[in-house]
Amino acid sequence: MKALNFNGIYAPGSKNIKPSWPALMMALLCLFTFSCKKDAITAKVTSTPVLTASSNAVVLTRDNAAKPALTLNWSAANVQGMQGSVTYFLQWDIKGNSFANAATIKLGKDTLTKAYTQEALNDMFITLPVATATAVEMRLVTATSDGSVSPFNSNVVALTITTYSKTIPPPYSQLWMVGDATPKGWDIGNATPMVQDGNDPYLFTYTGVLVAGEFKIATVKDFGGAFYRPLANHPALTETAVQVGSGDPDNKWQISAAQAGNYKITLNLHTNTISIVSTDPPKAPFSQLWLLGDATPGGWSLDAATPLTVDANDSFIFTWTGPLTVGDFKIATAKDFNAPFYRPTTNAPDMSATSVQLNAGDPDNKWHIATASTYKITLNLHTSTISIVNTVVTTPPYTALWIIGDATPGGWSLDAVTPMVKSATDPFVFSWTGPLVAGEFKIATAKDFGAKFYRPVADHPALSATTVQLSAGDPDNKWIVTASTAGNYKITLNMKDLSVAIVKQ
Template identity: 30%
Template sequence: MKKYIYQILCSLFIGGAMVSCAEDYMETDKGHDTLTLTVNQQEIVLNEKNHTQEALTLSWTTGTNYGSGNRISYTLEIAKAGTDFARAYSVDLGTGTYQWTKKTEELNQFLNTQLGVGYAEKVSLEARITATVAGMEEKEQRATVALDVTTYQPVTPTLYLIGEAAPNGWSADQATPMERTDNGQFTWTGKLNTGVFKFITTLGEFLPSYNRDAAAGEELRLIYRTSGDEPDEPFTVSKEATYIVKVDLLDLTMTMTETENIGWRFEEFYIVGSFTGDNGWGFEALSKDAVQMNLFHYGAVIPWKADGDFKFTSVTDFGQSDAFFHPTEGNAPYTSTSVVLGGKDNKWQMKESECGKAYKVLFLTAKGKEKMLMRPFTPYEGLYLVGDATPNGWSIDNATPMAKSADSPYIFTWSGTLNTGEMKISCDKQSDWNGDWLMADKSGKAPTGEVETALFTSKTDAELKNMYPDTDLGSLDNKWNIQEAGSYRITIDQLKETISIVKQ
């Protein structure tokens, strides 16, 4: 009897083990899937107006690891059709990646720089994905897909005012630069004299230029001029005044709005309180925002000092009481956003339990829009370089990590080789690109090699967006432009929102 019981138990054990092994096999086996590669569109026509929209998505299945349980890594190649991938762009994507995407502008630039495709040109392409199983490298799996792409000619990244109405007259060498706010979009605020003006794209060169389209009548429309034989119609200023001039080269439109409200209300702005300065009540400067006029920033670890009081001011003189900003109530919590200039000497107040950690402050000083936003700041655990200038290109999943400083959780560094091209910094590697970012303070900015502003943006932070009444923070996509390949050291302070990109 004992013998039979023993045999039954063994059978049950072996059967259970077989089920367990089968389950393990199914977990690690990729289902003997055939590797396939698909594209979101077979025919893609790029348009710079859609430069931030996703244009190309290549997706592939896992392929098979032949039941081995070994990891599968992937290599993507893209080449002109008919070349048998002889001069292909190739990127190793590692494991766990099943998609490769490019936005419109990225794809347009990628095809030009990586495959030599001209602008405003149609090209037939082939993409190939290769799956390699670790330890079974001889069993490569491949899949291909074909597609056609039509590129566009990018508009100029620079634009200048020139003419007798412009500040520097007809000097092409000294033409007045406009600020680029987005692809094809420029703005300038300043005094225009009576007279005429137009726009040039390159300092020292009168052509090409953007002139008034005479056929548009009273409507302020632009026409692109590349030859001295073409009509040279300028815009006319009939009244000397301060104007906001906005140009959209993609729509070929121009607006000119007379204004009196120009410049920053305060050139300097300070926080002062029991915890500021070496011994308390020292004036600590806030920094100007890069894109929102009259918005100032402050970031610091707030120590506890008796009372925890603080307020804001545009001067460093306690005698000028009418220059101090106060909360609308005494002993207001730091979360109170309402402010008043002058009047009763109310102060914000930090509790001892609220101190000893980092905070970020934004103060909007625009007249009639004054408000203060102060929030605790938890540093991001990782910061990641993305862009064609970085080692892993525009792959958000495989973005290049920076290293956290051993001395501060707010400071990250990276040393390595950057290519020519663009880059920005992701705070969270959010796959839909709608996460949090540290960007250049201007689009296409070349690093200075010095400590400069790193503009923090969040696509989903409603409180932050409300501090930018004149700026669509969610649409900003400012990138640094690395103009010379080589070895660089990048240091970023996410609390102070500063960065240095230094060529070694």
């Protein structure tokens, strides 16, 4: 900065007069401002970095993930007149893209080299297609901490990079089911393919029919190849562990005649586990049952045994309505005295007892009918329970009934239970019409949770099911209304024949 010149700030011809201070300050300010502007140093780039790479083509593999892959070196940038420091950034983009979609990685300041392992370089180029040689371009961008100059670029370095997938591929990309339980049998050249999951390539599924027979899972269409098999031969279908290998022991899964049907099989190569799940509705253990005993119309004759009827909505529910005389009975599963029978858990129990057991031989418990009449018998194989109701009564068992549950207007409150209306022509019939929302309900005989309830014979049946039972305690079966079935209904209960009609209005 120039030396300050005070000439001209005194009054002309007045050597002994002191200068005016306001005038002096103004002069100093003007001189300082002029001098600084004139002498200020403008920052400028005097050298840009020169970037070099240790290789111009790199093939990355998972097996060499920890090994060195690429080293970048560059000369130092120089900015004359800068008051701060420089920071280096690496940019890369697909060749020919002019860095329009460049990825930018901070390298740091006061550093002139960067080394990458194969894994680190693979992570940097993770967006590139795997196992494909891709041409990219790299450059350095240098920025100053004081912002004295705009960021500036180095030369461009070309690189061809081949990356690998971060996800370890499964050991097999195709699998097949083979065996006489499968649609294609033992024809290995035409084996039934499993489907590889689109989101997880380690999951393979098969959905379809399996018949009685065996199967295993082939990794190649060759009986000399490796197979996924159970750890033991013919395990329970609930066993999940699998092993993969060739040769012996040649373990297989087995589908019995009773198990034949539709299945979904899921093989998980992450965990070497399998799920074998039937997609068919549960099958009742028996498709036909008979009443047998001197209380029944056919007596003890197997040829004249009285058949029960399978419920149209639930194959586990069997019913019969008809005359029973004084005597005993049990329920046959076959026309064979040596076959298992459904019987009470104690001999000659009270008619209100509901427990049932299935057994052959002794103890040969039976139900005892003490009063000849017309009865309705309902056997529930889901819960091993029975209902035996005398339908020839002149006086209804209850003079008031209520619907209760979160599907009903009063919810589960005993104080707010919704009353049903007794029929003017039949005291055994009660009905109610109104809205049901999503939830459950049953029919109360008293405002007491310990009392008996009219309930479905199975929990959550179709609303079209008509059979009901009268019981206290468990099983606490209920009807259910879903969000899609909610609406106005008319419910009609007949206490005499233990039937219900639930009809949407």
